[in-house]
Amino acid sequence: MPIEFTLNGKAQRVNVAPNMPLLWVLRDTLGMTGTKFGCGMALCGACTVHINGEAVRSCVTPVSNVAGKQVVTIEGLSEDRSHPVQRAWIELDVPQCGYCQSGQIMSAAALLAKNSQPSDAEIDDAMRGNICRCGTYHRIRLAIHRAARLKDPQAESAKARAGGAELLPTAEFAAQGGGK
Amino acid sequence: MSGRESQPINRRSFLKRGTLGTTGLLIGFYLPELRQAHAADSVASNSAASGGSVTLNAWIHVSADDTVTIFIDKSEMGQSVLTGLAMIAADELECDWQKVRTEFAPADKVYFNPQFGAQGTGASTATRTSWEPLRKAGAAARMMLLQAAAQKWGVEPSECRAEKGAILHAPTGRRASYGSVAQAAGKIPVPQEIPLKDPRAFRIIGKPTRRLDTPDKVNGRAEFGIDVRRENMLYAVVARCPVFGGQVASFDASKAKAIPGVKHVLQISSGVAVVADNTWTAMEGRRALDVKWDEGPNAGVTSDTIRKLFAERASRPGHIARKDGDPEAQIKRAVRKIEAVYEVPFLAHATMEPQNCTADVSAERCDVWAPTQNQTNAQKTAADITGLDPSKVFVHTTFLGGGFGRRFESDYVSDAVEASKAVGKPVKVTWSREDDIQHDFYRTASYARFTGGLDADGWPTVWMNRIACPSIMARFGPLKDNFDARSVEICDAVPYAIPNILVDYQLAEAGIPVGFWRSVGASQNGFFLESFIDEIAAEGNKEPYELRRRLLRNAPRHLRVLETAAEKAGWGTPAPAGRFRGIAVVSSYFGYVAQVVEISVDRTKRSLNVHRVVCALDCGRVVNPSSIDAQVKSSVVYGL
Numbered sequence: 088m089p090i091e092f093t094l095n096g097k098a099q100r101v102n103v104a105p106n107m108p109l110l111w112v113l114r115d116t117l118g119m120t121g122t123k124f125g126c127g128m129a130l131c132g133a134c135t136v137h138i139n140g141e142a143v144r145s146c147v148t149p150v151s152n153v154a155g156k157q158v159v160t161i162e163g164l165s166e167d168r169s170h171p172v173q174r175a176w177i178e179l180d181v182p183q184c185g186y187c188q189s190g191q192i193m194s195a196a197a198l199l200a201k202n203s204q205p206s207d208a209e210i211d212d213a214m215r216g217n218i219c220r221c222g223t224y225h226r227i228r229l230a231i232h233r234a235a236r237l238k239d240p241q242a243e244s245a246k247a248r249a250g251g252a253e254l255l256p257t258a259e260f261a262a263q264g265g266g267k
Numbered sequence: 268m269s270g271r272e273s274q275p276i277n278r279r280s281f282l283k284r285g286t287l288g289t290t291g292l293l294i295g296f297y298l299p300e301l302r303q304a305h306a307a308d309s310v311a312s313n314s315a316a317s318g319g320s321v322t323l324n325a326w327i328h329v330s331a332d333d334t335v336t337i338f339i340d341k342s343e344m345g346q347s348v349l350t351g352l353a354m355i356a357a358d359e360l361e362c363d364w365q366k367v368r369t370e371f372a373p374a375d376k377v378y379f380n381p382q383f384g385a386q387g388t389g390a391s392t393a394t395r396t397s398w399e400p401l402r403k404a405g406a407a408a409r410m411m412l413l414q415a416a417a418q419k420w421g422v423e424p425s426e427c428r429a430e431k432g433a434i435l436h437a438p439t440g441r442r443a444s445y446g447s448v449a450q451a452a453g454k455i456p457v458p459q460e461i462p463l464k465d466p467r468a469f470r471i472i473g474k475p476t477r478r479l480d481t482p483d484k485v486n487g488r489a490e491f492g493i494d495v496r497r498e499n500m501l502y503a504v505v506a507r508c509p510v511f512g513g514q515v516a517s518f519d520a521s522k523a524k525a526i527p528g529v530k531h532v533l534q535i536s537s538g539v540a541v542v543a544d545n546t547w548t549a550m551e552g553r554r555a556l557d558v559k560w561d562e563g564p565n566a567g568v569t570s571d572t573i574r575k576l577f578a579e580r581a582s583r584p585g586h587i588a589r590k591d592g593d594p595e596a597q598i599k600r601a602v603r604k605i606e607a608v609y610e611v612p613f614l615a616h617a618t619m620e621p622q623n624c625t626a627d628v629s630a631e632r633c634d635v636w637a638p639t640q641n642q643t644n645a646q647k648t649a650a651d652i653t654g655l656d657p658s659k660v661f662v663h664t665t666f667l668g669g670g671f672g673r674r675f676e677s678d679y680v681s682d683a684v685e686a687s688k689a690v691g692k693p694v695k696v697t698w699s700r701e702d703d704i705q706h707d708f709y710r711t712a713s714y715a716r717f718t719g720g721l722d723a724d725g726w727p728t729v730w731m732n733r734i735a736c737p738s739i740m741a742r743f744g745p746l747k748d749n750f751d752a753r754s755v756e757i758c759d760a761v762p763y764a765i766p767n768i769l770v771d772y773q774l775a776e777a778g779i780p781v782g783f784w785r786s787v788g789a790s791q792n793g794f795f796l797e798s799f800i801d802e803i804a805a806e807g808n809k810e811p812y813e814l815r816r817r818l819l820r821n822a823p824r825h826l827r828v829l830e831t832a833a834e835k836a837g838w839g840t841p842a843p844a845g846r847f848r849g850i851a852v853v854s855s856y857f858g859y860v861a862q863v864v865e866i867s868v869d870r871t872k873r874s875l876n877v878h879r880v881v882c883a884l885d886c887g888r889v890v891n892p893s894s895i896d897a898q899v900k901s902s903v904v905y906g907l
Contacts, residue, residue: 115545120494121487184345185484186668222904
């Protein structure tokens with residue numbers, strides 16, 4: 088029995104074992120490798136996708152569970168890196184190795200969809216399940232505040248203004264063509 | 268893919284060029300291989316095929332459309348080396364940074380790291396060893412482009428200058444973009460004298476610069492090893508013996524093979540590989556395997572036996588790594604004596620991306636796609652397994668989802684190459700997280716014994732330190748006198764002015780594989796050193812910062828970072844209620860770091876909370892301050 092769901096806005100039908108985790112359907116069956124395998128036990132967050140708007144660990148989600156649902160992966164967050172979280176991630180140069188970042192971004196996007204101005208504590212709570220072995224947590228937190236401001240320019244949070252990213256590329260430098 | 272005939276520069280003209288100095292700027296001879304080694308869809312191949320573009324040397328390719336491709340011969344595992352190396356080359360090249368693209372270089376002798384005699388990324392050498400060759404590569408390419416433009420215009424090269432991706436001739440106001448003269452530049456002889464910029468004229472080096480790889484890391488496009496897909500590719504996982512050094516005794520694959528999608532079950536050198544049409548099915552197949560293991564000589568090894576071994580070894584004198592003065596005699600004269608033992612456990616690297624590799628073996632060639640820190644060894648590993656000449660093994664380096672030294676190994680490469688060779692199709696081997704943690708080459712456990720002697724005023728006069736632990740280097744060849752300098756790394760370089768010092772090493776092989784790790788020996792030895800100097804301070808009733816300052820009088824770079832960290836952290840002012848501060852300073856791999864950490868202790872939970880870390884770093888010249896900021900914060904988190 089094929090399983091049907093909506094993937095990044097398009098109808099998707101797959102003919103796989105119903106207990107196959109969504110992660111492997113995405114990666115191996117559909118060739119969408121932006122969603123990462125980290126642990127297979129919902130412990131690291133690298134495989135995070137949105138199912139009906141909720142951040143979910145695809146490595147422990149049988150594909151049969153998403154029948155009839157809306158699945159969004161990192162590839163579908165925006166077509167052109169224009170999602171506020173992606174823009175903030177680029178602006179603050181968050182990734183290092185980058186392997187966990189699809190999951191980090193998907194968790195952050197789900198958080199901001201529900202809470203447009205999260206506090207540090209709310210960010211820490213929502214992002215707790217996403218491990219970054221490089222330790223990019225400082226910039227992740229700053230970038231979530233920044234993304235909140237990009238979504239709603241009127242509401243810059245106190246934390247975002249507090250900075251901590253003074254070594255990051257400045258707008259001035261970018262304008263000189265030195266940044267990218 | 269473009270063939271040899273279509274190369275913009277023919278092979279013979281490259282051969283004439285030879286090498287430039289000792290920096291490895293070997294031009295052209297490697298170009299055909301370079302082309303072959305790159306996928307058909309690579310930037311450079313496309314542009315080469317489109318005509319008018321040229322690879323000016325092993326690192327720099329200029330396309331007719333003015334795109335500059337810089338080949339990155341080091342592995343990008345988060346440390347931002349891709350951007351940093353591009354910055355170094357681009358600064359001398361005087362190209363337009365907005366037009367810079369990068370590609371990972373293939374495995375080739377031209378890219379050997381002079382520190383290793385192999386192509387590899389580790390030991391904090393990437394930027395240091397690339398600094399001069401990449402500046403020269405950029406400068407040489409710029410000179411060739413300038414010469415080509417001058418020839419085209421019939422003017423003196425001295426009247427021309429390079430600026431932002433173009434050659435300018437001020438007297439006539441003429442301008443030629445790099446792309447427009449790239450092909451002609453390829454015919455210019457490589458300059459023998461390559462003057463480099465005055466560092467004060469750097470435009471890119473030293474400026475905070477956004478990483479070139481960030482855009483592809485926010486939308487899932489960056490290709491890690493685990494993301495590689497080839498036509499007709501199969502997916503494999505390997506069942507490995509739970510005891511290190513054990514082997515397959517026998518196995519029953521009938522249940523595994525009964526699972527739809529499981530294609531092959533085969534024994535390879537690391538265990539039993541289950542090959543299927545997707546990763547999950549391969550994992551299911553592995554669960555259904557029945558393997559009997561011959562656990563081998565390490566079956567009886569436990570944490571307890573290892574600890575006893577270390578303690579026993581540490582009770583005997585070892586190979587002397589450093590001796591100043593007469594510590595054995597002076598310890599007997601010490602007014603006060605203090606002893607301490609520190610132990611640290613084995614640690615798994617736990618890169619976010621589990622180990623993996625994709626290989627495609629045929630009779631004529633072998634392609635390996637790997638998130639590797641060690642291209643030369645990956646190539647050699649595949650050549651040994653396939654029997655092919657290394658020149659027929661093409662290593663395609665992907666992004667690495669973390670490295671930390673784990674990916675200096677090639678065990679995942681042999682898994683994939685053996686499996687592909689056996690089944691005759693491309694095979695991707697993926698390790699599960701459990702495989703990754705259980706079958707690492709661990710940061711070694713280590714046991715450190717210290718004895719300190721103090722004079723009547725409480726100042727240290729004797730420092731004796733014995734390390735007992737397994738050796739990493741013993742894996743690569745017999746040790747002389749059972750001594751591995753890596754094991755005592757930085758312990759043998761105690762920076763403190765103490766007149767009598769003895770540091771010795773006892774090899775203690777535990778039956779657990781050990782390997783390189785971020786900062787290697789310094790990762791545990793820094794902790795040992797700085798803990799014991801604190802205990803000496805306490806024993807002598809000295810303030811720990813002041814004691815260090817006084818004893819670092821012959822170590823100016825240590826002293827400077829120590830003083831900077833202390834000042835920025837407000838050392839000497841009262842800590843907030845319930846909080847405590849500690850200070851430490853360590854140097855390894857030419858970097859000098861001091862930290863002040865502010866903690867509180869939760870006695871009911873028996874836990875420490877870290878509230879603030881102030882870090883001062885002297886790493887010499889900074890290429891990209893934004894990357895340094897990221898790396899320092901990252902290292903603090905990694906250490907915690």
